[in-house]
Amino acid sequence: MPTTIAETDGRAATPTDGADNIRPPIRTRTLATIGVNHALHDGYTDLIYVLLPVWQAEFGLGYVALALVRSLYVGALAGLQMPATALARRFSARRVLVLGTLLGAGGYALAGVSGGLAGLCGALVLSGAGSSTQHPLASAVIARTYGAGARGPLGTYNFAGDLGKAALPAFAGLLLTHADWRFVLWLAAGLGVVVAFGVATLLPREPVPREDALACSQAAVPGGSSASRTGFGLLVAVGMLDNAARPGFLVYLPFLLQEKGAVLTTVGVAFGLVAVGGALGKAIFGRLGERYGVTRCVILTEAGTAVAILLVLALPLTPALTVLPVLGLMLNGTSSVLYGTVPDLAPPGGVARAFAVFYTWTLGGSALATPLLYGPLGDAVGPTWAAVAAAVTALAVVPIMLRLSPNLARGR
Template identity: 30%
Template sequence: MQNGNVQTAEAANPPLDRAPLNRDWRIIGLIGTGHFLSHFYMLCLAPLFPLWREEFGVSYAVLGLSVALMSGVTALLQTPVGFLVDRHGARPFLVGGTLIMALSISAMALAPNYWVILGLAILSGVGNSVIHPADYAILGSSIGEKRMGRAFAMHTFTGNLGFAAAPLVLGMMTQGLGLGWRPTLLALGLLGVPVVAAILLQSRILQDQARPKKGKTPVGREVLLSRTMLMFFAFFLLSSMAGVGIQSFLIATLDRLWGTPLAVASLALTGYVAGATSGVLLGGWYADRHSRHFTFVTGLTTLSVMLFLAIGLVPLPDAVLPFVAFVAGGALGASRTPRDVMVKNAAPPGQMGKVFGFISSGLPLGGAITPVPFGMMLDHGVPWLVLPTVAALLVASLFCAGTARGGALRAAGRVAPAPLPAE
């Protein structure tokens, strides 16, 4: 009788290595949809700035505070939320965070003035701070190892789609359909309600991390301040700085360097973004089939470095430039999923929330650091420094990844820990 009960329980919730394909993709779909909304909401305010400026009579600098506060609060709270996720489980935080994030956007439709919108932007950032630590904790605990790379890839891919969709959807609703910004935000915010309902209805397939045994693994700040995690944080930070430098300044740099026509430079940036987004899926496929993740990341990042240097040092033909940018973006995008898997392997048991919360906070921090120094290069007449600086940041990120690699391999059980010195 006891054996029968064990078999029944195992059939209902099979081990991850025997988890059915359809269950894994249901989990990926649920988490990916929430991640799409997270990125969508982060970028849905900026397209409304002209309308808000006219209605509320505030400057663009003040309008920019809404996006800055939402992003800043998200980055600041990710690590503390990661501790809570590891302690109490990811599912309630995912549900609550998604609901807060969505309803805050909807509530902006009722705002009597812009200062209320700023307060709601902060509240939405609080909800958004839950997404990365909760998502990665659930994916790492719920998805079979054979599909972990594709799960992480789809997570990144859906977030990128959210960024891409926000300006388009806002433009269609406010300009194409003639809706005011208030009905638009109300409708878009309420999209989060059915997503939360779906997560609740399917919550039984979302597994939380196993709790680590006391005294068996490092905990708390000891984990995050380890050399491995600090190097992974620096890896994410430097990669983000390089990516933001390309996305924000490629068009201006090409104009200053070679007098590239705006249409061609814009097409080159579009090629880079398309390559980075689609390359993520290739990286997920590779991560599930091969174990040499660091070699893959090194090779592709090196290819990107060479291509960015070529764009910055050689006047490429207009017909070739978008293709080169697409390949450079694709190489960087494909390197992201193996990078995430390396971090997952390095995270001690039961501590994926705090690890990903801390390390992924390097992404928005990189976005905050980059614009001013790159803008100064253009303002001071040295545009030739922009793309070599991007290349240098990518090379430095590889150094950080290599330093962290030993810890990732030890966490995955492929390298024995270094022996303690004899006393």
């Protein structure tokens, strides 16, 4: 029997179609390949945080401008999720993932040769466009590969992304003490080319019709009812607030740590500590959501995020660094629970489209909130109070999550 990620016979595919026919070694190889690709792209995203103080010094930027620079990348990443899904229907998820990874690497390579701020901004938009292919397509591939048992593998996939967040920013922070930031971006671009080659070589092909493999009928998807559509909308709202709180704090973390006496290498290590905790959070909470319910886990992580942010603000440098893994655990623990719930509440149009919609709105909210809300707050009242606003944003998830709870099978 040929190796495929999904199989159909002309009917609309359900999230589990063909999953039982995929052999365990193929599933493992698919998850490992997708995980490494996720690690690269999430590392690319968080690498920007470490570079913000460097760009502030070189280009004389205020907090609003810095937030805008980051949002150019995230905005391109968010805004092109749906087009990436449409391309995958025509050219296959595997091919689009390879091209997206090469484009992400190419954007960082161009940023490394940019001579000014305009060139840097354009290059970040290009790199973000490449990374837009990763989340919806990779998540849908895992959902199709593992079928009804996809929640755990989706947690592993998200865990892999945080490994990239832990490794790449920390390594870049170390290199920045000895090398120019442009050289660091060239190295990151080279790593992207290697990963793209690995995806092209190792990810199984999809010989079935793309439209069937990536789409689901209303009758075949559990989220076809109006109640599920309402639940999906609430899930998106929770994801938007969660994704807004994270950069709302992290964009100021380098400056908060520098106020406590940290050097650039320490800042890179700090982001590594946050990402290590985040990796554990994504690995742990994806499974805790299955056992104890989505609502309980999300409320715990969002309340924990707010408390951890306030502790980092109040403590001296060394104790604050020890809190960062716990902050990462809470800050990123929510996402695995939410991602694993997307297939359960997917509206008509299919799981791949549901993931694309979810990522578009949640990442788009993050891209807009940083320059429009947290950036002006930072310039007006300073990084500390802007970080407090991020903690308040995390707490705002709680009432929405309680409203969502009746729509979840195990959310009470």
